[in-house]
Amino acid sequence: MRRNPPAPRASRPDATDWLLVADVLAGLHATPKRLSPAYLYDRRGSQLFEAICDLPEYYLTRTETGILARHAAEMAACVGGQALLLEPGSGSSRKTRLLLDALPGLGAYVPVDISRTHLLEAARALQTAYPRIEVLPVCADFTQGFTLPPPRHRPSRVVVFFPGSTLGNFDAPQAVRLLELMRRTAGAGGGLLVGIDLAKDPAILEHAYNDAAGVTAAFNMNLLVRLNRELAADFDTGCFRHEAVWMPAQSRIEMHLVSVRAQSVHIAGESIAFAAGEPLVTEHCHKYTAESFAHQARSAGWAPRRAWSDPRGWFSVQYLETV
Ligand code: AVI
Numbered sequence: 001m002r003r004n005p006p007a008p009r010a011s012r013p014d015a016t017d018w019l020l021v022a023d024v025l026a027g028l029h030a031t032p033k034r035l036s037p038a039y040l041y042d043r044r045g046s047q048l049f050e051a052i053c054d055l056p057e058y059y060l061t062r063t064e065t066g067i068l069a070r071h072a073a074e075m076a077a078c079v080g081g082q083a084l085l086l087e088p089g090s091g092s093s094r095k096t097r098l099l100l101d102a103l104p105g106l107g108a109y110v111p112v113d114i115s116r117t118h119l120l121e122a123a124r125a126l127q128t129a130y131p132r133i134e135v136l137p138v139c140a141d142f143t144q145g146f147t148l149p150p151p152r153h154r155p156s157r158v159v160v161f162f163p164g165s166t167l168g169n170f171d172a173p174q175a176v177r178l179l180e181l182m183r184r185t186a187g188a189g190g191g192l193l194v195g196i197d198l199a200k201d202p203a204i205l206e207h208a209y210n211d212a213a214g215v216t217a218a219f220n221m222n223l224l225v226r227l228n229r230e231l232a233a234d235f236d237t238g239c240f241r242h243e244a245v246w247m248p249a250q251s252r253i254e255m256h257l258v259s260v261r262a263q264s265v266h267i268a269g270e271s272i273a274f275a276a277g278e279p280l281v282t283e284h285c286h287k288y289t290a291e292s293f294a295h296q297a298r299s300a301g302w303a304p305r306r307a308w309s310d311p312r313g314w315f316s317v318q319y320l321e322t323v
Contacts, residue, residue, distance in 0.1 A: 021231060021268045028265075028272045034281035035223060037169050037255075042226050046091075046115070048219040057211045059204070060165055063315040064195045068095055068163070071308040071317070072102035075193060078306060078319045081105035084155035086185065088112045088142035088162055093122045095163050099193075100130055108134040108151035112142045143174075145181055158186045163195035163317070168252075168286040172296065175286075179300030183322050192302055192320045199287040200314055202246040209244030209253050209285065217242035220255050220282055233267035243279070251292070255283040293318065 020039075027035045041049065053061035068075070079085065082105060087096060090111030100106065109126065113119040116139045123137035134153075140146035148158070160182045167175055182192055209216055220242045224235035240257040247254055259274035266272075274280075288296075293316075294304045302320040309316045 017230060024227065024231065025268060025270060028267070028270075028280075032279060032281055033272075033274075037283040039226065040219060040223050040282065042222070042230075045219060045222050045226070046118075048215060048222060050092075051215050052211070052219060055211045055213065055215055057207045058216075059208060059314060060197055063310045063312075064163055064165070064317065065095060065098070067308050067310055067315060067317050068098040072098050074306070074308070075099060075317070075319065076102035078191060079103060079106070079159045079193070080156055082107040082153070082156040083191075084108045084110060084148075084151055084158045086110045086112065086148070086158060086160050088160065088182070089114075089164075089166055090122065091115075091118065093126055096126070096161065097129070099161065100126070100133065104132070106133050107153050107155045108136055110136045110138055110148065112138045112140055112146065114139065114141050143178060143181075145185070148185065157189045157191065159191035159193060160186050161193045163193075165195050165197040165285075165315070167194060168197055168288070169283060171284060171286075176296060176300045179297060179302060183301045186322055188322060190322045192297075192318075194318050194320070196288050196293050196316045196318055197285070198309075198314055198316055199251050199289055202248070204314075205246050205253050205287065206244060209255060210242075214242075216244065216255075220257055223282055224257065227267065231267055233265060235265050236263070239263055240280070250284075251287050251289075253285040253287070254279075254281055255285070256281055288316075290316065298323075 024035060027033065052058050084107055087093065090113050093111055111119060111123055119137050119139055123135050127135040134151055136149045136151060138146055138149060170178055186192065221237050224237050224240060227233040228235055239260050241260055243256045243258050244253050256279035259276060259278045262276045264271045264273050290307065297304055297320055301323050303323050304318055304320050306319040307316050
């Protein structure tokens with residue numbers, strides 16, 4: 001079995017990493033062991049995720065982009081003129097352009113992202129491409145809430161744009177909390193345009209998260225590389241394998257890193273024992289039905305108004321309004 005060269009060991013993690021250390025240790029002591037999917041997205045992880053979006057098996061991005069391209073005018077009519085469009089986790093704002101092209105009367109666009117460099121680069125490019133729209137970037141972790149920057153002109157309403165099926169990466173109680181937070185941010189008369197991946201043949205789903213080129217495996221494994229680098233852990237990536245399994249009872253794909261043999265890993269002064277075959281859960285990707293999403297949205301104070309899908313019925317973009 002291949003062993004990686006030992007990671008260079010820092011004497012101890014940087015003081016700013018203690019929150020990360022505490023969260024990672026809590027996850028590694030849980031049953032089953034798990035880590036927050038947020039940690040998948042360091043610089044390398046974000047690059048690998050971009051590559052995943054172009055994979056033949058990963059239908060989500062292509063399908064949602066097709067829906068946005070086909071129905072942008074109808075979505076724009078729901079958003080209306082002089083609105084403020086707010087996008088949590090905006091990244092490169094690639095899909096947003098499809099909507100902005102159909103929204104010449106938009107008042108302001110507020111991209112929100114935790115990565116400042118990425119955010120400011122994307123905001124600058126958008127401001128150049130859409131000089132009539134006021135672009136107001138906010139660097140924040142959208143799950144924690146943030147203050148909306150005041151736009152030059154009072155918007156007719158606030159509409160949250162949350163594409164990409166990112167909501168599916170939150171477990172039900174967290175997803176409801178996030179939808180509630182979005183409702184409070186949008187305020188009275190506000191709207192939500194959200195991308196939702198739908199439950200389908202498990203073989204299609206498992207392929208989407210187990211691609212032949214191994215990009216998703218590299219994305220998943222990069223989490224261990226990150227912990228070795230940032231927390232001076234000694235995960236041997238040759239002793240874990242990527243797996244993505246459909247869990248019908250929970251209607252989700254689970255991404256795992258499976259320990260291929262009994263082993264101990266050292267991290268922040270603790271020794272964590274893995275049994276042979278034991279999974280470390282790194283991500284949940286929930287797949288909805290129209291009904292299960294509507295139920296979740298209603299319990300967070302949103303009323304479903306419109307839905308658009310692709311010819312195969314694999315993905316859905318939904319428009320909701322505050323109740
Ligand atoms: C970001 N998120 C919507 C992706 C998904 O499909 O759940 C993350 C991902 N994980 C593996 N492949 C893609």
